[in-house]
Amino acid sequence: MTIRALLGGDARPGSGLALARAVAGSAGLRLGGMALGFLVGVQLARGLGTTGYGIYGMAMSIIALLTVPTELGLPQLLTREVASAQAKADWARLRGVVGWSVRTVLWTSLLIATAIVAWTSGYGRDLMPGTNAALLAGLALVPLTALGNLAGATLRGLHHVVRGQISEVVLRPAAFCALLFFASALSGPLTAPVAMALGSAAAGIALTAGLLMTLRRLPDEVLQVRSRVDAGAWWTSAVPMALTEGMRVLQAHLTILVLGLMAPAATVGVYRVASSTALLLAVPVTLFNIAAAPTLSRLHALGDTHRLQRLLGGIAGGMLIGVVLLWLPFLAAGESLIGLLFGPAYVASAAPLAILGAGVAVSAFFGANATLLNMTGHQHRVTRASSIALVLLAALLPPAIWTGGAIGAAVASVLASTAWNVLLWHAARTQLGQDTRVVALLHGRHRDVA
Numbered sequence: 001m002t003i004r005a006l007l008g009g010d011a012r013p014g015s016g017l018a019l020a021r022a023v024a025g026s027a028g029l030r031l032g033g034m035a036l037g038f039l040v041g042v043q044l045a046r047g048l049g050t051t052g053y054g055i056y057g058m059a060m061s062i063i064a065l066l067t068v069p070t071e072l073g074l075p076q077l078l079t080r081e082v083a084s085a086q087a088k089a090d091w092a093r094l095r096g097v098v099g100w101s102v103r104t105v106l107w108t109s110l111l112i113a114t115a116i117v118a119w120t121s122g123y124g125r126d127l128m129p130g131t132n133a134a135l136l137a138g139l140a141l142v143p144l145t146a147l148g149n150l151a152g153a154t155l156r157g158l159h160h161v162v163r164g165q166i167s168e169v170v171l172r173p174a175a176f177c178a179l180l181f182f183a184s185a186l187s188g189p190l191t192a193p194v195a196m197a198l199g200s201a202a203a204g205i206a207l208t209a210g211l212l213m214t215l216r217r218l219p220d221e222v223l224q225v226r227s228r229v230d231a232g233a234w235w236t237s238a239v240p241m242a243l244t245e246g247m248r249v250l251q252a253h254l255t256i257l258v259l260g261l262m263a264p265a266a267t268v269g270v271y272r273v274a275s276s277t278a279l280l281l282a283v284p285v286t287l288f289n290i291a292a293a294p295t296l297s298r299l300h301a302l303g304d305t306h307r308l309q310r311l312l313g314g315i316a317g318g319m320l321i322g323v324v325l326l327w328l329p330f331l332a333a334g335e336s337l338i339g340l341l342f343g344p345a346y347v348a349s350a351a352p353l354a355i356l357g358a359g360v361a362v363s364a365f366f367g368a369n370a371t372l373l374n375m376t377g378h379q380h381r382v383t384r385a386s387s388i389a390l391v392l393l394a395a396l397l398p399p400a401i402w403t404g405g406a407i408g409a410a411v412a413s414v415l416a417s418t419a420w421n422v423l424l425w426h427a428a429r430t431q432l433g434q435d436t437r438v439v440a441l442l443h444g445r446h447r448d449v450a
Contacts, residue, residue, distance in 0.1 A: 082157025284322025
């Protein structure tokens, strides 16, 4: 399959060929993006040292949380509304929702930027020494990231699913990687504020490319009509999406934030190396979920529970094999591998990585539980499980970090993740009669689960 075909080709929107291309292209982009992201992590860890990398990680977690009230769930809304308006040839509504989303992001970005500048100018203390300077240097990331996500969401709504991910998933980490390389070659030692500024520049490059792609693929009719805005309806839809997204982002960054409040910056740097490497171990889980989602939806719609159960067992088996193969080298020689990749200052990351790797293996064991529920109309079960897991994580982190530092943080994260997986597995079994675990494959359970 050619790159041109993956990017869109002549496949009709909504056709099986278009869906297959979107899935294959998305999987390829995710793999490339993860590889580039891992390389960026190596560059930052080596260039900043444990303390500087910890400050950078704390600042980036704060920026990620600030992006949620900036976006307000608008990327998801925009994809839905653009796709609907294009299907109905309602060009006035399409222009209206795009313009309204951009204006909303710009206004919220201005408010958040004002609050951050006020905080860092003396009204608030450093959450961690050096964090304020890094936050100011990376403040542009808030609007740049949000606007970049809007551009990608618009492209996906126009059925350019793969193109809608290129800028943020691949181009942004590639640009960041290149900027870090030139910075290390041309200037002195890297600092957290400089790294944040370079990240902002990379986001600006990605946004420019995303805007150019979006403008080229907007239907001509959109530019020839007056916009029609339905702000009330859009706010009603966007706010619940923002709450769900906020919960997801908070769960992803809560460990770093609490660790930064309770432990030295160097400990945060050590944990961030472990968590970023654990994301690499989770690549098989991500790819199986992306590839299987449409098939799970189709088999459920057809009522083919026998094939659905067999597929779920196979997915869990494939996930677990892939994760274990990636995890074993780090179990056998974790300190040596981490020292080789990130530098000797990070060998302490091996212990939390071993624990986080176990958590990834547990997630693989439970299979495509969240994807199955989302693809069969039971997304509220995923939201409920995520809420419970988030509360559990928030309760576990302080005592775990107090007693075990980075290792304690890893244990708390794995316990919360395991609880999330158990809840979703139970929901899939009770609501759909399906067992998502690898056990279903090992025991030959090809019939429905009672």
